[in-house]
Amino acid sequence: MLSQLHCFAQSGNAYKAALMLELCGEPWEPVHVRFFEGAARTSEYAAVNEMAEVPVYSDGRVRLSQSGVILDYLSHKHRCFGAETEAERLEILRWTLWDNHKLTANIATARFMQLYLAERHRNPDVIAFLMGRARAALGVLERRLEARDWIVADRPTTADLSCAGYIWFLEEIGLEPAPATAAWRDRLAAQPGWKHPYELMPGHPFEAAE
Template identity: 35%
Template sequence: MAKSAARAKVKSMPLKKAAPKVSAKKATPRKPAPVKAVASRGPTAAEKQRFTLYGFATSGPTYTAALMLSLCKHPFSYMHVNLREGAHKQAEYLVKNRFAQVPALRDGQMVAVQSAAILMHLSSVLEKFEGKTPLEKQRVTEWLFWAWDKLAVPVFRLRARSRGTRQFGDEVRIMYDTEARAAISVLENELAKAEWIGAKKPSIADVAVYGVLRYAGEGGIDLLNYPHVSAWKKRFEELPGFATPEQLLPMESRLI
């Protein structure tokens, strides 16, 4: 449900007679009630139809977006974009994602692209997995940017080489391997001090990082060498609504 719709549902309180004078601080308008979790009352038909994820089953960024929806317990339709046949470069898809990549997420009339931006959009409209305070929100955003700047590129390149979808020699492999391990060491230091990344509770920073590290093993990086990261990964996998890529991303479209 959009925030504006949620706001519309907030009942106005009856005015008390002769309201006493209040200080400027107390007069601050009350925040609208958060949107209730879909799972607590079952999704309405409109909620069911709200999100459509366009993606590819083995795509890490597609998994990240699907994982967020699953953690938010929000149903979504899934459209398979056949990267192998170049469907992402066809005009029909380019109107959804000008970058010719998956994922893309339709939310009503708008389409969001770039998995980190999709996470930010979802956490904002569903009011879930955000940082709690302004400082936490800032830290969460910083980790999202970092995840693509330092972590995702080397991990996904190494994985693509193992899968045979990218070819490069040993020199480049060693460069990506060094970069990936350096990034995971930064995370290891962070998680030695905190249970979750950038906030006291799980946030989209954790979703973004998990969506990359899920595939580290395929890129030849054993996370068991990073005990704090391994413990965090286990904690994350125990969150309600967690699901694997295989559970979330079929090889064909799935409409709900």
């Protein structure tokens, strides 16, 4: 059977897993989760993931949620984009946790509030706060990449794929990648098998709530 990934096109977290599957060459099929219609909050979906989130990956042997866990599993399964030393393993973990807490969290929430939340519920002060935190996190990433091609090693690892989850969505909310980040994004896009999130996962285009 084909591996499956519960996902939708607007999710950068799901994109991390989808891109990893493509780059590792694993055949898979998307299962479209109509997240904005409340599909992840149903009792049926709770049987898939009690956390009510995407992505969820299954290959007949395991069912996994949380993008960092999926990236780690696929890295070991395919022996790709992983650590070669204990020091690299810890650095990959460090940057993956930072991404989920600082980079992805702020970009994703700011984007959700600007594009997908009903306009009457959008709070300009909250959005401005989140955008400030997103810019600060992007600054950390930029400084990391100014003197190196990849975040952890001399090659791309799952740390790069994790931090790249929302990097192709920046312009949608008025953010621009700084020079080193833009060059890193181009290097990722040059990897064999790379596809944009809107090409990889179902649900695009999306009509924003009014």
